[in-house]
Amino acid sequence: TPNRKVDRRALPGPDVTAGLEVYIAPRNDIEEKLVKIWSEVLGTGKEKIGIDDNFFQLGGHSLKATITAAKIYKELKVKLPLAEIFKTPTIRHLSGYIKGEERYEYLPVEAAEKRDYYVLSSQQKRLYILQQMEEDNISYNLPVVVRLEGELNKEKFDKVFMQLIARHESLRTSFGMMAEEPV
Template sequence: KILPHLLEMTNRKNKNIEVVNEYGVTEAAVMSTIFRRQQREKTIKIGHPIWNTRLYILNKWHKPQPIGAAGELCIAGVGLARGYLNRPELTAERFLSFSYRSYRSYKTYIPEKIYKTGDLARWLPDGTVEFLGRIDLQVKIRGYRIEPGEIEKRLLNHPGIKEALVMARQHENGEKYLCVYVVGASSSKGVQAIEVSSLREYLSGELPDYMVPGHFVLLEKIPLTPNGKVDMKALPAPKIESGQEYAAPRDDIERRLVKIWLEVLGREPSASIGIDDNFFRLGGHSLNTTILATRIHQAFHVELSLSEVFKRRTVRKLGEYIRQAHHKAYIGIEPVEKMEYYPLSSAQKRLYFLQQMDLESTAYNMP
């Protein structure tokens, strides 16, 4: 893994140095791709396949992915191994039969053997391949599949960052969240100071909201094992703080709100949350914002829209809103008893009416 700060150092020392990146695995004779970096390029790709080697980027159904879509990088060609010695199960799992269409006759399928690398990659519009990380390092948070390597790549393009590591951690209630560990870039004046708020703002402009980590930890260096791997166990848990001085609840409404926040955020009852702490800096997100609004409605009989929660991100401001708002009793959704048939909704009746007008139509067929 070549880091951007090493490339910059190489360029400063000698602009005539040509950086060549090779990628490969032991199962495919070590070297399968090559990439020659141009001087102005900030990132290192794994490039093009070498002679007599073919690359496929496939989804979980072993179908080719379009340009820009991530998938598993698979290798084929004369350099491929026959399999693993005396390990037929692993050979069957990693070495697969695959068919591709001939460029001479699009209808002709040519069978060959491919090796599944377990690496996540994607084709770029210029025909090169970009490495995104290991598939087994993918995490699923709030229904989204996230590649930590893609977030790390964006962070390493930031001029103030030397090293970055993204991993999933868990709150006390078992909910997963993304945590970033960063090492600041050094200069003649020492290690650059990094503002967490500026990093969060930077990533917000580079990535969709669900990929922006909620917590950042600044380190002097990434801890490594004796083998040179990242020592995950040595990484400290983030201190989940809002950055505000603690201000205690002033009345019963604020005390009840703090209790609700602790439950929604999955904190211990003994944890302290001040009335000026920001809900989202403490780990709040769109999903538990919905839960928060419902819990407030149940506790105070005040209906709260999501936009109001986003406007009033502290206990103090929510308390002010609750004191002035009109009360509206909370009515829960009662589960209906199980029936063999249920009455049609108005939308379903419309579809039935349209289907009866043209019995031959397949416009509303379900696959």
């Protein structure tokens, strides 16, 4: 690009057949499920993923590995450490690991009911107390200055800024006291 950055959209997609010598199909239910999960995460056809193919050579990376671990927990009920995908990046080896692991019930995170206020998490409470102890402390402020060139369309700027605030709840969060407890 003119800014000397890589245009990732212009790059070709990963060649899922690169370096593959022999396709070995899944041999059992766990391997079948892993192929399905990898196919969903990597955006490729199931027929292109063999049990000895490397997750990262097929286009995987750390974020996709995180999604894969979450899907394995949801579908196979195994809490797979993220590091395990890096250590054993083939379906054959992951399947062997999963067979020996304890099964857990998948418990989805439920959305909290809408309220006027919520009890603080332990991390929020810690930050609140630290701020109250030293009210002039600006350790958690992030000052930023941006130089804008050209004419500023104030209406458009305000609209986009309000959309940003609406999209990110943390930008609308404030703390107060309720029954002598921070909320």
